Amino acid sequence: MAITNNRLTAEQYEQNFSDIHPPFDSREAALVDANRCLFCYDAPCTKSCPTSINIPKFIKQITTDNIKGSAYTILDANIMGGGCSKVCPVEKLCEGSCVFNLMDEPPIPIAKLQRYSTEKAIDHKWPLFQRKPSTGRKVAVIGAGPAGLSCAHVLSREGIDVTIFEKERKGGGLMTYGIAAYKVTPEFCEDEVNFITSLGGIEIKYEQELGKNVSLADLQANYDAVYIGIGVGVARQLAIPGEDLAGVEDAIRFIYDIREKGYPSVPVGDRVAVIGLGMTAIDAATQAKRLGAKEVTIVYRRTQAEMPSTEVELNLAKLDSCSLIWLASPKEIKGENGQVTQLICNVMELGVPDTSGRRTPIETGETITLNVDMVIKAAGQVPFEDLVDSNQLNNWKGKIAIDSNCATNIPGVFAGGDCVNGGKEVVDAVQAGKDGAKAILGFMYKERASE
Amino acid sequence: MADLSANFLGIKSPNPFWLASAPPTDKQYNVLRAFEAGWGGVVWKTLGSQVKNVSSRYSAVDYGGSKVMGFNNIELISDRPLDINLREIAECVRLFPDRAMIVSLMADNSREKWHELIAQVEDTGAHGLELNFGCPHGMTERGMGAAVGQDPEIAKMVVEWVMEKATLPVITKLTPNVHSVVPTGRASVEGGTNALSLINTIQSITGVDLDTFVPNPYVAGKSVYGGYCGPAVKPIALKMLTTIAQDPITSRMPISGIGGVSTWKDAVEFMLLGASNVQVCTAVMKHGFRIIEDMCDGMNNWMDEKGFKTLDDFIGKSVPTITHWEDLDINYHIVANIDQDKCIHCGLCYIACEDTSHQSINLSYGNPYNTYSIKEDECVGCNLCKLVCPVDSCITMVEQRKGDEYLNWKEFQRRGLPLNDH
Numbered sequence: 001m002a003i004t005n006n007r008l009t010a011e012q013y014e015q016n017f018s019d020i021h022p023p024f025d026s027r028e029a030a031l032v033d034a035n036r037c038l039f040c041y042d043a044p045c046t047k048s049c050p051t052s053i054n055i056p057k058f059i060k061q062i063t064t065d066n067i068k069g070s071a072y073t074i075l076d077a078n079i080m081g082g083g084c085s086k087v088c089p090v091e092k093l094c095e096g097s098c099v100f101n102l103m104d105e106p107p108i109p110i111a112k113l114q115r116y117s118t119e120k121a122i123d124h125k126w127p128l129f130q131r132k133p134s135t136g137r138k139v140a141v142i143g144a145g146p147a148g149l150s151c152a153h154v155l156s157r158e159g160i161d162v163t164i165f166e167k168e169r170k171g172g173g174l175m176t177y178g179i180a181a182y183k184v185t186p187e188f189c190e191d192e193v194n195f196i197t198s199l200g201g202i203e204i205k206y207e208q209e210l211g212k213n214v215s216l217a218d219l220q221a222n223y224d225a226v227y228i229g230i231g232v233g234v235a236r237q238l239a240i241p242g243e244d245l246a247g248v249e250d251a252i253r254f255i256y257d258i259r260e261k262g263y264p265s266v267p268v269g270d271r272v273a274v275i276g277l278g279m280t281a282i283d284a285a286t287q288a289k290r291l292g293a294k295e296v297t298i299v300y301r302r303t304q305a306e307m308p309s310t311e312v313e314l315n316l317a318k319l320d321s322c323s324l325i326w327l328a329s330p331k332e333i334k335g336e337n338g339q340v341t342q343l344i345c346n347v348m349e350l351g352v353p354d355t356s357g358r359r360t361p362i363e364t365g366e367t368i369t370l371n372v373d374m375v376i377k378a379a380g381q382v383p384f385e386d387l388v389d390s391n392q393l394n395n396w397k398g399k400i401a402i403d404s405n406c407a408t409n410i411p412g413v414f415a416g417g418d419c420v421n422g423g424k425e426v427v428d429a430v431q432a433g434k435d436g437a438k439a440i441l442g443f444m445y446k447e448r449a450s451e
Numbered sequence: 452m453a454d455l456s457a458n459f460l461g462i463k464s465p466n467p468f469w470l471a472s473a474p475p476t477d478k479q480y481n482v483l484r485a486f487e488a489g490w491g492g493v494v495w496k497t498l499g500s501q502v503k504n505v506s507s508r509y510s511a512v513d514y515g516g517s518k519v520m521g522f523n524n525i526e527l528i529s530d531r532p533l534d535i536n537l538r539e540i541a542e543c544v545r546l547f548p549d550r551a552m553i554v555s556l557m558a559d560n561s562r563e564k565w566h567e568l569i570a571q572v573e574d575t576g577a578h579g580l581e582l583n584f585g586c587p588h589g590m591t592e593r594g595m596g597a598a599v600g601q602d603p604e605i606a607k608m609v610v611e612w613v614m615e616k617a618t619l620p621v622i623t624k625l626t627p628n629v630h631s632v633v634p635t636g637r638a639s640v641e642g643g644t645n646a647l648s649l650i651n652t653i654q655s656i657t658g659v660d661l662d663t664f665v666p667n668p669y670v671a672g673k674s675v676y677g678g679y680c681g682p683a684v685k686p687i688a689l690k691m692l693t694t695i696a697q698d699p700i701t702s703r704m705p706i707s708g709i710g711g712v713s714t715w716k717d718a719v720e721f722m723l724l725g726a727s728n729v730q731v732c733t734a735v736m737k738h739g740f741r742i743i744e745d746m747c748d749g750m751n752n753w754m755d756e757k758g759f760k761t762l763d764d765f766i767g768k769s770v771p772t773i774t775h776w777e778d779l780d781i782n783y784h785i786v787a788n789i790d791q792d793k794c795i796h797c798g799l800c801y802i803a804c805e806d807t808s809h810q811s812i813n814l815s816y817g818n819p820y821n822t823y824s825i826k827e828d829e830c831v832g833c834n835l836c837k838l839v840c841p842v843d844s845c846i847t848m849v850e851q852r853k854g855d856e857y858l859n860w861k862e863f864q865r866r867g868l869p870l871n872d873h
């Protein structure tokens with residue numbers, strides 16, 4: 001029993017990590033679904049997309065073979081519409097409110113159709129957008145994640161010269177480093193970033209970290225405005241004994257390694273416990289299984305009624321035969337020779353609702369013991385509190401505070417995405433980037449007017 | 452079980468479904484397969500002087516993801532040698548004596564040629580003749596096909612030639628490429644025809660290829676007008692059929708209804724509007740002969756439900772309901788009603804009424820679902836919302852008469868009643 005890597009053959013890895021939402025096989029197949037769309041007026045699907053993509057319009061454009069127009073409709077509203085079509089939890093967004101649900105019929109596969117158009121645009125490098133002539137204005141963006149890239153794209157289209165400072169060696173943020181590998185490939189993420197920057201006017205400076213190689217003060221001095229899109233930080237500590245044993249991993253780190261190092265290089269245990277039941281926990285559990293772990297058990301403090309993940313995601317884990325233990329909260333991790341051997345959990349029951357309306361789990365006094373050799377922590381992420389604090393940004397436990405106009409307490413400094421909301425979806429971060437860009441344009445116009 | 456057997460001019464068939472004169476009926480192989488599948492009769496692909504076909508020769512109109520809503524062809528009459536056709540016709544009659552065998556004819560423009568052809572065909576044992584006055588392409592240039600059907604005088608003359616010689620019942624098939632089919636229909640009746648059939652195909656261009664810029668069908672960089680048929684032409688065929696069924700002269704004839712018949716429902720509609728039987732071409736070209744099973748079965752079940760024992764119980768039943776516009780009841784008024792439990796909030800009724808009708812639907816915003824309701828006072832009862840609503844019986848039209856008595860437009864004017872009171 002041990003944590004080892006390289007458990008499977010190349011073909012097995014390939015198969016385990018292949019696309020879980022495959023694209024349409026043919027134009028005809030796409031047309032069948034596109035033609036089902038009713039072309040609703042003031043469409044509920046559009047209202048439920050955080051970026052407000054005009055969904056009936058882009059689907060109509062597919063039915064007329066106007067794929068370029070369709071891709072433009074999508075990407076104009078959401079420049080990461082390609083990636084979003086693969087990673088959005090559509091069952092609670094667009095597809096969740098498609099009117100077909102009200103007829104108890106399967107909704108239009110909006111994301112799959114969205115992928116149909118955008119994949120063509122990205123593959124063929126269609127130059128769908130033109131930037132206005134440079135205005136000479138400069139904006140610095142920190143973080144090349146969905147929020148930063150989306151902000152940069154809108155600004156550059158308006159003729160603003162944008163420089164992005166990114167601490168990693170690749171752009172895309174958690175899209176590149178965080179999302180499960182069976183949803184998007186690293187190649188796709190790279191193509192998507194290139195597609196965005198092919199507009200021109202956007203320079204990404206890699207391995208440039210705020211607080212290390214760059215300072216907010218310098219950026220303020222050298223740019224007309226600054227946008228912060230640094231995402232949310234590291235995994236939350238459990239603060240229980242045994243957390244420093246070998247074999248205790250942080251989910252974000254674990255997933256990052258899968259994306260960065262390649263499947264055979266990532267070690268995984270025989271019997272793995274995953275703590276938490278958000279999207280990150282599901283991704284960690286299913287991917288541990290797909291890397292060859294024999295048993296994966298997800299441990300969650302509450303019941304299914306309170307879980308943050310959607311039914312669709314939960315089913316993903318179940319289909320990968322991960323088991324679930326409801327109402328169990330980690331108490332202690334035990335080990336031998338510095339290696340994890342057991343996870344001891346308090347058995348919980350549900351008490352009164354907390355501030356978020358969810359019923360708080362309380363200890364029953366009983367415990368259960370799991371024999372495991374690896375523990376993956378996915379109990380949420382904590383924002384970059386120190387970094388944010390040291391830059392005198394108003395924040396709430398590290399989540400940057402902004403006003404209704406995306407502005408922080410520092411004039412000319414704006415923020416959005418996970419670093420503000422504490423972690424939502426890619427599509428929310430893209431919208432935050434658009435909002436930020438709009439606010440920055442407004443700010444610069446006002447500046448100019450008062451100059 | 453209702454009785455589906457049909458008797459058209461004394462020609463009996465186990466059901467009222469015949470295959471129209473076209474490729475499905477142009478050889479023994481097809482016709483035997485059709486009879487095996489259960490078709491009641493066939494009109495053999497038109498015989499006449501020797502021709503040669505081009506390729507391609509078909510094109511289609513697809514709509515909203517459905518293929519072949521409309522179909523068009525630039526084919527000519529049978530391009531197989533006459534003697535082979537005659538031999539095969541005789542063989543089919545011998546093998547399936549209970550099925551109707553009609554032979555379509557289009558002779559060169561002389562009395563002798565017609566007489567000669569009729570004599571040859573009658574020798575096969577076929578049960579009837581159909582005169583092709585409709586082919587819209589190729590033959591017209593030689594004064595045949597539609598060139599005959601478009602000129603009542605010539606049509607009458609040709610029918611007369613035919614009737615001099617024919618001992619079998621004669622059906623005259625009309626072309627729709629005229630402003631009204633009635634004049635040629637009447638002329639044919641005067642010429643002595645025993646029955647009428649309609650419609651043949653409508654001149655058309657189905658579309659242009661956006662890469663080659665050549666309309667369809669493509670023949671070495673060129674195209675020509677083709678004959679249109681299939682589901683798309685049914686409404687036109689029904690209208691033309693009805694004018695024939697209403698006219699005092701032509702209505703004396705048995706009518707064979709053709710044009711876009713694809714299901715038993717279509718057939719029933721043709722028969723309600725005066726056809727004694729129907730002929731089918733495009734639907735079998737799209738799906739094969741097997742569609743006959745549901746056609747018979749569906750018609751049978753419908754007849755049972757309605758209590759009709761034979762076809763004659765319902766043939767022509769709808770004809771009297773077609774009247775003149777000025778005889779319609781102006782006091783009849785309906786308003787739309789939305790069943791909120793069935794509504795899926797797609798907004799299609801709203802935008803149709805708002806943009807293109809009478810702004811009679813109220814929208815109240817919601818997230819993500821808006822609510823739609825009818826402003827009854829504004830609703831003119833045009834029906835548009837009901838037509839566009841994707842949910843079955845979600846929008847219904849509720850009767851709200853403007854007055855108890857029947858009032859038509861002539862009376863309305865005579866009384867000098869106010870315009871636009873609703």
Ligand SMILES: Cc1cc2nc3c(=O)[nH]c(=O)nc-3n(C[C@H](O)[C@H](O)[C@H](O)COP(=O)(O)OP(=O)(O)OC[C@H]3O[C@@H](n4cnc5c(N)ncnc54)[C@H](O)[C@@H]3O)c2cc1C
Nearest residue numbers: 143145146147167173174210230231417418424425426429
């Ligand atoms: C495991 C996991 C799975 C997820 N799965 C999904 C999913 O399936 N679907 C979905 O829609 N969403 C998913 N999400 C959420 C989604 O990834 C995020 O909401 C989204 O990426 C947020 O975008 P962002 O631009 O705000 O931040 P990020 O994507 O985190 O991007 C921030 C960028 O800033 C850079 N950065 C950070 N600090 C600094 C610094 N000091 N200096 C310079 N650069 C810095 C980072 O390297 C990164 O490139 C998932 C998240 C996680 C953690």
Ligand SMILES: Cc1cc2nc3c(=O)[nH]c(=O)nc-3n(C[C@H](O)[C@H](O)[C@H](O)COP(=O)(O)O)c2cc1C
Nearest residue numbers: 471472473497524650651680681710711731732733
């Ligand atoms: C390919 C093709 C060839 C046809 N050839 C003839 C013909 O030789 N003689 C004729 O009277 N009608 C011919 N027709 C017309 C059909 O008999 C029929 O009148 C017409 O197609 C309308 O019926 P539908 O909508 O069921 O196809 C032809 C139609 C097609 C599609």
Ligand code: SF4
Nearest residue numbers: 049084088093094111
């Ligand atoms: S971006 Fe996501 S939520 Fe919006 S339409 Fe596309 S798949 Fe749906």
Ligand code: SF4
Nearest residue numbers: 037038040045098099
């Ligand atoms: S709600 Fe569904 S049917 Fe309506 S426009 Fe959106 S995808 Fe189409």
Ligand code: SF4
Nearest residue numbers: 794795797798800840
């Ligand atoms: S068209 Fe029908 S389903 Fe759609 S909003 Fe109107 S009433 Fe409701």
